[in-house]
Amino acid sequence: MIRLDCPHCGPRDQTEFNYGGDGRIERPGDDASLTAWNDFVYTRDNPRGPHVELWQHTAGCRQWIKVARDTLTHEIIAVGTMGDDIEAKIADPDRGGVEA
Amino acid sequence: MTHYSVFSLLKNTLGGHKGWPRAWRDPEPKARYDVIVVGGGGHGLATAYYLAKNHGITNVAVLERGYLGGGNVGRNTTIVRSNYELPGNTEFYEHSLKLWEGLSQDLNYNVMFSQRSVINLAHSDGQMDAYARRGNRMRINGIDSELLSRDEVREKAPYLSFENARFPIYGGLSQPRGGTARHDAVAWGFARAADLRGVDLIQNCEVTGFIREGGRVTGVETTRGTIMAGKVGLAVAGSTTELTRKVGLDLPIESHVLQAFVSEGLKPMIDQVITFGAGHFYISQSDKGGLVFGGDLDGYNTYAQRGNLPLIEDVMTEGVAMIPALSRLRLLRHWGGIMDMSMDGSPIIDKTPIDGLYLNTGWCYGGFKATPGSGWCFAHTIARDEPSPYNTRLRLDRFARGHTIDEKGSGPVPKKH
Ligand SMILES: Cc1cc2nc3c(=O)[nH]c(=O)nc-3n(C[C@H](O)[C@H](O)[C@H](O)COP(=O)(O)OP(=O)(O)OC[C@H]3O[C@@H](n4cnc5c(N)ncnc54)[C@H](O)[C@@H]3O)c2cc1C
């Protein structure tokens, strides 16, 4: 069981969340090229290791949150709100995450 | 090498089965091959076999980082079927099913292909209508299908929960030519047949990088040294993007874990492959007697070849809703494999924009049944530098062109396919 430390509700089981996929993708501007739109919809980095991803706390606060998780070990590296700078949290030596 | 036949069996029986030679060689890698296939799973081995058999290309190596058949080909629930609806999938999977029908003879290896039928259960009038449409569509495409009434299902599988309050069984859609095969035997059969035609099967040889000359891929770096190649084909299932990353090729692929389960052995009980129509659960019985079953993906990107508990609970719940007797059984083993989930749920067999590099990926949970067809088509694509008639629609650029093949209609969300 993966446990995610929801920044709004505290640590909860994965079964309360819905997985939203890669959290580093940015929506292109309306005038962006077709290639940029194709990448936004279809291309994924899919790393074997640290991965920033979106989860929605559907059975809790219903907020979307950002989670940095290692896809090989299931370690939760950092958790943050959508507005938080998750990359800074990953870099921070005193990480806030809860172990899987 | 021995030709397997009733005579070789008799001869070796008289010799106390001590005279069987090894099934394939264990060669040292050569400095150069015409074609290198990366990945010694079902697809890589089948590709090498058909390169040799159909195209006369025998200076071929299959490079496998572990042991042959240690990946998904040896981890799946062995279901073989071609009950698809969409162009792209229909012609490809039916071609593959036809190859299965002659495979044991072709390989001189018993892959134990058993056409015991695949039955999808329907739990409402609406679902029966949808199955009638799907069955008709299959027939129009020359694929066998049979709509079964509730009584016809009951005759075949009396132990199902027909009166279940939430999911009563209304009938089902059968593909009589579908069934199962012995997964390890498929890997071993293709390995032996490829080796017999001169293919080098190199195990414990991980590809760690690519050699490029003027943009073209001309070889691979491996844990057993550099090996040059005229062409390089990737058939590494869930590890695909870890390799394509090294040449800067972006893909519409996510890696997810799929779990499978086997129960203690029973006397014959389940004679077909049966799937639950009110969720995602499929079950069959192996020749050893164990019930082999599975369900959904765990649902998040992962490279860990092990699954998580919530999904196990989910699979068991669905299984017991469909066959209440399962609740009395003990689970013997469960395991996971890493799936190459594509953005539309359909596979990719194609050249890449990089010269000399060919791609076989996106198998989601359906790649075992595709094994012969995939090898056949990938060999054709590598040998002729163009797709065969069976994989013209399984191109990498279909996403950018807007020609996705989304059988389930769930959009670019890999965990949902
Ligand atoms: C639990 C489970 C149940 C399934 N059930 C079914 C089913 O019922 N029916 C069905 O049709 N399909 C099913 N599938 C899907 C099917 O098993 C796969 O789609 C198919 O096996 C993938 O192709 P493959 O056999 O070539 O993969 P694999 O056997 O995984 O082969 C890929 C090989 O590449 C090797 N490799 C990876 N990276 C490198 C590298 N860098 N260098 C060298 N080698 C490398 C790996 O070690 C591996 O051996 C299931 C899968 C799983 C996990």
Ligand SMILES: [Zn+2]
């Ligand atoms: Zn919350």
